Amino acid sequence: MRYAIALTLCLSLMAAPALAQDNNYDQFKDAPKRPGARPGENIALGAPYTLQPGPDYQHCTDPGDATQLTDGVYSEGYFWVQKSTVGWRGENPVIITVDLGADRPICGASYHTAAGVAGVTWPAVIYVFVAGEDKVFHQAGDLVALSLSRGLPAPDGYSTYRYWTDALHTHGRYVTFVTSAQPYAFVDEIEIYEGKAEWLGEPVPGAAVKDIGEFVKSLGVQSAVVRRLQFDAQEIRQQAEAPGIPDAVRSEVLAELEAVTAEFGTIGTGFEADFRAILPLNPLHARLLRAEAALWRAQGIAPLTVWQSDLWERLPFLATPPRKGKARLRVDMMSNEYRAASFNLSNAAHEPATLGVRVVGLPGGPNPPYVTVHEVLWTDSKSSRPVPAALPVAPQQGDGYRIEVPAGITRQVWLTFHPEDVPAGTHKGHIEVTGGPHRARIPVTLKIYPSRFPDRPSLHFGGWDYTNGSGHRGVTPENMDALIAHLREHYVDSPWATNGVMPLGQYDSAGAMTTEPSTAAFDEWAARWPDCGQYLVFSNVPDTMAGLAPGTPAFDAAVKAWCEFWAGHVRSLGIEPAQLGLLVRDEPHQPEHDAAILPWAKAIRAAGTGLRVWEDPCHTDMAKADPEMIAACHVLCPNRPRFFSADQAYRDYYIARRDQGTTLEFYSCSGPVRYLDPYSYHRIQAWHCWQYEAKGSYFWAFGDNGGGSSWNEYAAPGTDYCPMFLDDTSVTAGKHMEACREGIEDYEYLAMLEAAIENAESRGVCRRRINRARAVLTQAPARVTAAAPVPGHPWYKELDRTVADAARVEILEALTALEKAKRRR
Numbered sequence: 001m002r003y004a005i006a007l008t009l010c011l012s013l014m015a016a017p018a019l020a021q022d023n024n025y026d027q028f029k030d031a032p033k034r035p036g037a038r039p040g041e042n043i044a045l046g047a048p049y050t051l052q053p054g055p056d057y058q059h060c061t062d063p064g065d066a067t068q069l070t071d072g073v074y075s076e077g078y079f080w081v082q083k084s085t086v087g088w089r090g091e092n093p094v095i096i097t098v099d100l101g102a103d104r105p106i107c108g109a110s111y112h113t114a115a116g117v118a119g120v121t122w123p124a125v126i127y128v129f130v131a132g133e134d135k136v137f138h139q140a141g142d143l144v145a146l147s148l149s150r151g152l153p154a155p156d157g158y159s160t161y162r163y164w165t166d167a168l169h170t171h172g173r174y175v176t177f178v179t180s181a182q183p184y185a186f187v188d189e190i191e192i193y194e195g196k197a198e199w200l201g202e203p204v205p206g207a208a209v210k211d212i213g214e215f216v217k218s219l220g221v222q223s224a225v226v227r228r229l230q231f232d233a234q235e236i237r238q239q240a241e242a243p244g245i246p247d248a249v250r251s252e253v254l255a256e257l258e259a260v261t262a263e264f265g266t267i268g269t270g271f272e273a274d275f276r277a278i279l280p281l282n283p284l285h286a287r288l289l290r291a292e293a294a295l296w297r298a299q300g301i302a303p304l305t306v307w308q309s310d311l312w313e314r315l316p317f318l319a320t321p322p323r324k325g326k327a328r329l330r331v332d333m334m335s336n337e338y339r340a341a342s343f344n345l346s347n348a349a350h351e352p353a354t355l356g357v358r359v360v361g362l363p364g365g366p367n368p369p370y371v372t373v374h375e376v377l378w379t380d381s382k383s384s385r386p387v388p389a390a391l392p393v394a395p396q397q398g399d400g401y402r403i404e405v406p407a408g409i410t411r412q413v414w415l416t417f418h419p420e421d422v423p424a425g426t427h428k429g430h431i432e433v434t435g436g437p438h439r440a441r442i443p444v445t446l447k448i449y450p451s452r453f454p455d456r457p458s459l460h461f462g463g464w465d466y467t468n469g470s471g472h473r474g475v476t477p478e479n480m481d482a483l484i485a486h487l488r489e490h491y492v493d494s495p496w497a498t499n500g501v502m503p504l505g506q507y508d509s510a511g512a513m514t515t516e517p518s519t520a521a522f523d524e525w526a527a528r529w530p531d532c533g534q535y536l537v538f539s540n541v542p543d544t545m546a547g548l549a550p551g552t553p554a555f556d557a558a559v560k561a562w563c564e565f566w567a568g569h570v571r572s573l574g575i576e577p578a579q580l581g582l583l584v585r586d587e588p589h590q591p592e593h594d595a596a597i598l599p600w601a602k603a604i605r606a607a608g609t610g611l612r613v614w615e616d617p618c619h620t621d622m623a624k625a626d627p628e629m630i631a632a633c634h635v636l637c638p639n640r641p642r643f644f645s646a647d648q649a650y651r652d653y654y655i656a657r658r659d660q661g662t663t664l665e666f667y668s669c670s671g672p673v674r675y676l677d678p679y680s681y682h683r684i685q686a687w688h689c690w691q692y693e694a695k696g697s698y699f700w701a702f703g704d705n706g707g708g709s710s711w712n713e714y715a716a717p718g719t720d721y722c723p724m725f726l727d728d729t730s731v732t733a734g735k736h737m738e739a740c741r742e743g744i745e746d747y748e749y750l751a752m753l754e755a756a757i758e759n760a761e762s763r764g765v766c767r768r769r770i771n772r773a774r775a776v777l778t779q780a781p782a783r784v785t786a787a788a789p790v791p792g793h794p795w796y797k798e799l800d801r802t803v804a805d806a807a808r809v810e811i812l813e814a815l816t817a818l819e820k821a822k823r824r825r
Contacts, residue, residue, distance in 0.1 A: 028121040030286050038192035039108045039166030044098050045068045052095040054120030055089030067234045079114035085188045092180040094716050103132055105171045107195035110164035111143055113187050115402050116156040119670050123179045126163055130172030138206035139401030140170050142223055148230050170303055171199050178216050180782055183719040221271045224714035225281050228265050228380050233257050235318050236292050236756040249298040250582045260287050276711035279378035279386055280406055296320055296348035303349040306440040312679035312801040317386035319348035321410055330445040337453035337745050342414045343442055347405040354435055357509030359401035362446055363422050370419040373401040376412035382713045385577050387674040390725050391733040424450045433824035448813045449812045457748040459689055460533050460696035462494030465703045468501050470524040474705035484733040490741040493533035497525050499540050507546045511557025519569050526573055536791055538580045541600050550599035559603035567609035577610030589618040594626035603631035622653040637665040640685055660677055671721040678739035681793035681799040686743030690750045691781050749811045753777050754817045773814040779814050780807040
């Protein structure tokens with residue numbers, strides 16, 4: 001999936017309306033013409049440097065990367081598609097070492113980059129190390145942390161930014177900058193500023209470091225924690241200095257901030273392996289948030305405010321809650337489906353609040369079993385963007401549920417409704433919130449419509465979970481059963497396996513099978529996923545078939561024998577061969593990729609066993625794709641962001657193939673997942689499937705948590721794409737996966753309405769009522785998708801995330817009207 005991720009990045013940026021203003025670029029870009037604009041002479045100008053590893057981002061990598069970082073030239077235009085920019089993807093760490101040629105005094109440094117869209121995030125750290133002729137490096141500081149006093153880059157939206165400091169007091173010949181590319185890193189210019197000559201006689205400050213790469217790994221979590229606290233201290237300081245805060249409160253808060261900041265140096269590196277980046281991160285962070293609570297009280301916010309925001313809206317972490325909160329929950333749904341509602345609890349008191357929550361008055365209550373109460377936990381990310389997405393089930397307390405709300409935090413409470421036998425009708429109840437002096441009552445309306453949601457929705461759904469064998473990526477033997485159960489509960493009917501489940505066997509020179517493949521791995525995988533709609537295998541085929549050259553009669557005979565063997569075997573397991581899809585090679589986008597797929601795809605199709613060739617082409621121009629290879633595929637699954645960012649001719653190509661009988665499906669593979677909007681990225685994909693008659697929806701990837709834990713992005717070596725919270729031993733619900741499930745249900749609403757219209761026509765129902773229902777079926781998908789534009793899908797983007805729910809209520813009403821309608825006379 002790496003190609004599609006990189007392609008999405010490039011296309012998303014090129015689609016941006018204009019280059020955003022650099023937050024602090026103007027004061028530097030003309031510096032050679034304005035003496036004094038830098039804190040000292042740029043002694044890195046023209047200096048040689050080394051790059052570890054070598055740059056690899058295809059849209060900017062060129063031979064000039066060897067000199068561009070110190071040539072004094074800054075990129076003009078969109079940053080990561082300029083050859084003057086140096087870029088990496090998926091590398092940790094990225095190490096840039098500048099050779100100043102001699103021992104030089106150093107008072108500062110700068111690093112110019114860009115981020116904010118298309119999954120490109122701001123660097124978590126930019127460590128600076130210096131070494132003399134002995135090449136023994138000493139840590140000089142973190143340029144990100146040292147830049148905080150001059151402000152921060154805008155967290156959301158494309159911009160360029162220069163991290164810089166004049167607070168260094170060191171010297172050396174070699175200066176090393178260390179960051180990571182998770183998923184990307186870009187830089188176009190590095191500067192190092194000359195200090196005072198007398199510093200050359202001083203010892204180099206900072207502990208000696210033998211192996212920079214290993215040392216940086218040990219600092220990763222510590223630096224990320226300190227950075228989170230620094231960001232929040234700065235934000236709270238800005239709020240305290242704003243007009244309207246009483247002087248006494250301002251002084252108290254600023255003094256506390258100074259006291260807490262002074263203790264940041266006590267945060268060590270000894271974080272346990274099971275550390276979770278749940279906010280607040282530690283007692284110092286809790287003190288900062290208590291200062292935030294003091295500011296809330298100074299603005300007239302009650303000790304506990306109960307209020308409501310749109311279900312899929314991303315709450316800002318340090319936003320001031322409303323003075324007068326109001327919450328009223330309403331859920332419209334069918335029996336046997338899952339839908340959600342939420343409300344917010346903001347704690348402006350000085351101490352944490354432990355609250356009890358009870359669901360009262362609904363059928364089967366109090367606390368009916370079809371209502372699951374979750375407390376939404378804030379977690380931090382590699383990009384230092386707090387995210388309210390984790391949905392652990394709230395622990396039971398007495399006759400209700402316990403919700404913990406730290407001081408200065410808004411805790412969202414998320415309710416999942418899954419009624420299976422609640423009578424149709426409108427049911428009234430309320431939620432009681434209690435704890436100490438706090439009392440609140442939130443009205444709840446649950447309307448159950450007469451229709452019943454089917455046990456098996458019709459839209460295929462999957463996400464490269466690779467739950468075969470002992471697991472892959474973030475899937476382990478310890479979490480696999482829980483993961484599969486969670487996926488099935490969210491309508492996943494198309495599990496994925498690696499090619500280990502379908503070995504090739506052995507063949508003679510004519511292509512006759514001489515040794516049957518082992519079926520043990522396939523049988524184990526299929527047993528974990530009984531009764532699925534599809535079984536998808538990333539075949540990742542070799543260049544030959546057991547040594548037989550592609551395109552030869554022996555090759556074709558061997559592939560046919562292989563297909564016949566596996567078709568017969570899956571049929572013996574109760575699986576139709578047509579349920580088995582083979583991804584021959586992933587994301588073809590070059591002629592050589594098409595050439596590698598073609599002989600396999602032709603031979604599989606010619607075998608006539610029912611096995612399907614499933615491909616996800618990523619050609620930027622489908623007119624350049626091999627038409628014979630495309631025609632050999634049974635299923636074409638384009639990348640959805642690419643599909644909508646391309647021109648109409650691109651979409652027409654796939655529509656034409658669909659109309660000629662090729663199955664169309666969609667997948668998306670952007671990340672990191674917590675950056676993405678669960679509504680527009682995850683939920684709306686199913687609506688696009690309906691619009692384009694696509695039969696399947698996929699996301700990369702249900703088992704890819706970046707090689708660590710979804711609870712601790714700080715320490716994960718890669719990018720987390722998992723829409724749940726996955727660690728080595730557990731699976732916890734997340735908003736992004738909940739949005740996937742609601743999208744699958746939305747699609748089924750449309751399918752049910754289409755079927756109901758056909759049924760009504762066969763029953764001779766009033767034409768006017770049928771026409772009303774058909775207008776809903778036609779207009780609702782267009783209205784929903786138009787309100788959720790595709791490029792980038794950042795969760796911070798302002799858009800109306802209520803449109804899909806409004807549309808599905810229209811569908812519920814139309815279904816009910818058709819069911820009640822009588823034959824016309």
